[in-house]
Amino acid sequence: MSVLAPARGEAALAERWFAGLRAPSRVEDGRRLRIRFPGVPAPGYGPDARDAVIELDGAELCGDVELHLRASGWRAHGHHDDPAYARVVLHVVEENDGAALVTPHASGRAIPLAVAPPAAAPPLPGFSPPCAATAAHTSPAPALERLGLERLRAKASRAANWAAARGPAPVLYALALETLAGRRNREAFAEVARRLPLPALLDRAPAPGEARAAAFAAALHEAARDLPLVRHGGRPAASPERRLEALGGLAARLWPGPAPAWPEPLAGPGSIPRALRAPGIGAGAAVELAVNAVLPVALGARLWQEEATLERFRSLPAPAPYGQLRSLAGWLGAAGGDPLARAAALQGALQLHARHCSRGNCGACPLS
Numbered sequence: 001m002s003v004l005a006p007a008r009g010e011a012a013l014a015e016r017w018f019a020g021l022r023a024p025s026r027v028e029d030g031r032r033l034r035i036r037f038p039g040v041p042a043p044g045y046g047p048d049a050r051d052a053v054i055e056l057d058g059a060e061l062c063g064d065v066e067l068h069l070r071a072s073g074w075r076a077h078g079h080h081d082d083p084a085y086a087r088v089v090l091h092v093v094e095e096n097d098g099a100a101l102v103t104p105h106a107s108g109r110a111i112p113l114a115v116a117p118p119a120a121a122p123p124l125p126g127f128s129p130p131c132a133a134t135a136a137h138t139s140p141a142p143a144l145e146r147l148g149l150e151r152l153r154a155k156a157s158r159a160a161n162w163a164a165a166r167g168p169a170p171v172l173y174a175l176a177l178e179t180l181a182g183r184r185n186r187e188a189f190a191e192v193a194r195r196l197p198l199p200a201l202l203d204r205a206p207a208p209g210e211a212r213a214a215a216f217a218a219a220l221h222e223a224a225r226d227l228p229l230v231r232h233g234g235r236p237a238a239s240p241e242r243r244l245e246a247l248g249g250l251a252a253r254l255w256p257g258p259a260p261a262w263p264e265p266l267a268g269p270g271s272i273p274r275a276l277r278a279p280g281i282g283a284g285a286a287v288e289l290a291v292n293a294v295l296p297v298a299l300g301a302r303l304w305q306e307e308a309t310l311e312r313f314r315s316l317p318a319p320a321p322y323g324q325l326r327s328l329a330g331w332l333g334a335a336g337g338d339p340l341a342r343a344a345a346l347q348g349a350l351q352l353h354a355r356h357c358s359r360g361n362c363g364a365c366p367l368s
């Protein structure tokens, strides 16, 4: 049996925060503070907790939370002028070692500053939302799948309007760029799609073969040359440059000729993720592309029969779990099994998180 050493420093503060830290009743400038939802842990680069919900003097604020041992850690770590910290709504510290009553950010916002009580203070009972009790005796799978289908239909509706103006294949290409961009580079990659739409990309490339993939990748890099791409915090394989290269390879596979038509590999009933595999696009990314690009366009532009499209969605495995859903997956899976093993359920959980969890809206949640 392994025994985990107790967390120390900021890690211990984070543990206390997510376990229901008994927050001070007022922030440093005197406003009344109430924590409605501590947010979800956000590993990697950026604030410690995302999508928290707090009240200040009765006014609701939703956003991120940053935790430090001392208030001076904010500036020492360079957060004061880092855009990734512009959504922080609460800075929680164990000691306010400065004179300021709020934490300044370069965006002009004065972030409320709260001093956590000493670690010996009794914590609140662990946060256990109503869905944990529901999932203990009722499977959340049907509700998650229903929400996942709702989310897919919303994506399809957006794709339908777009495809009516441009045709399905150019929209598939633009959504593939958006998907591979990830959250931080979504706007920059959308600009790449505007600068270099699919017909223009196909005009740039030679005949099928390896040279075609390289020519596509070079054209995509050129279109992105002066755009502000975010590189820090991700895996090397997820860097914007590698993503553009991967899209060059995928485009060469899907469009071997000059016509910007719906790709042949996606025309039949075969596995969608298999048709989307290319160098730099692993199994998880292929499922992401299926969920966010192929199925929305196919459904929105009515390329396939609706029930067949939805069935293909239901049959997809989930890609790697998202950090923002880790707590929710734990609550829903407390009775055993992996509630987010299918892509449809994972999409449903994202819908649930956006509409309810991140708003502290347990009372109106379908799983409560």
Ligand code: SF4
Pocket (backbone or CB within 6 Å): 129, 130, 131, 132, 328, 331, 352, 353, 356, 357, 360, 361, 362, 363, 365, 366, 367, 368
């Ligand atoms: S909003 Fe619903 S799913 Fe989210 S934590 Fe509350 S009860 Fe659970």
